[in-house]
Amino acid sequence: xxxxxxxxxxxxxxxxxxxxxxxxxxxxxxxxxxxxxxxxxxxxxxxxxxxxxxxxxxxxxxxxxxxxxxxxxxxxxxxxxxxxxxxxxxxxxxxxxxxxxxxxxxxxxxxx
Amino acid sequence: xxxxxxxxxxxxxxxxxxxxxxxxxxxxxxxxxxxxxxxxxxxxxxxxxxxxxxxxxxxxxxxxxxxxxxxxxxxxxxxxxxxxxxxxxxxxxxxxxxxxxxxxxxxxxxxx
Numbered sequence: 001x002x003x004x005x006x007x008x009x010x011x012x013x014x015x016x017x018x019x020x021x022x023x024x025x026x027x028x029x030x031x032x033x034x035x036x037x038x039x040x041x042x043x044x045x046x047x048x049x050x051x052x053x054x055x056x057x058x059x060x061x062x063x064x065x066x067x068x069x070x071x072x073x074x075x076x077x078x079x080x081x082x083x084x085x086x087x088x089x090x091x092x093x094x095x096x097x098x099x100x101x102x103x104x105x106x107x108x109x110x111x112x
Numbered sequence: 113x114x115x116x117x118x119x120x121x122x123x124x125x126x127x128x129x130x131x132x133x134x135x136x137x138x139x140x141x142x143x144x145x146x147x148x149x150x151x152x153x154x155x156x157x158x159x160x161x162x163x164x165x166x167x168x169x170x171x172x173x174x175x176x177x178x179x180x181x182x183x184x185x186x187x188x189x190x191x192x193x194x195x196x197x198x199x200x201x202x203x204x205x206x207x208x209x210x211x212x213x214x215x216x217x218x219x220x221x222x223x224x
Contacts, residue, residue, distance in 0.1 A: 032211060036215075044155075046214075056129075097167075098143065098160060099160065101157075102147075102154040104152055
């Protein structure tokens with residue numbers, strides 16, 4: 001089975017500082033990659049996705065993630081965070097088939 | 113367009129009781145999923161469906177059952193509730209190809 005590793009369970013960062021949330025996955029075969037965000041007491045919302053093409057993908061609110069096939073990674077970055085970015089972030093992988101596999105999540109706390 | 117709706121929002125069950133968690137989507141999505149979310153564990157897939165009349169097991173199906181008689185509805189049945197089933201349950205749906213998922217707001221279930 002596929003495994004997804006998010007090494008950092010909690011990431012505190014000051015407002016307007018850059019942040020990187022790390023995600024590694026186990027499969028070396030073709031996969032689709034996703035980042036989801038979860039605000040308190042809500043469901044998950046898709047932040048961005050990599051299906052094919054350019055290895056750098058961006059979201060509408062300033063996040064970006066880069067697919068690195070050789071390192072089987074899909075790290076999420078933002079150059080300057082806001083208080084409103086405080087949330088739980090989940091990396092997910094969909095290998096061939098219909099199942100998605102999620103990491104254990106990273107809690108991002110933006111400090112004023 | 114309500115998206116994915118789940119009922120109830122909260123429920124407390126006694127050990128051995130049964131219940132059905134309801135999930136409905138109005139986006140005409142073929143794919144539907146049930147996940148459970150436990151602290152520090154991320155999301156684990158319980159069951160999924162690629163269309164009406166078709167269901168399949170995910171990573172953690174034991175103790176649960178599902179049915180998919182219509183495109184819109186995908187109920188999750190707990191027959192004999194156990195404390196290990198205390199969790200937050202999320203339903204999700206996705207368009208053909210399952211490149212992404214849309215999540216409901218979740219059901220918080222406690223079994224005592």
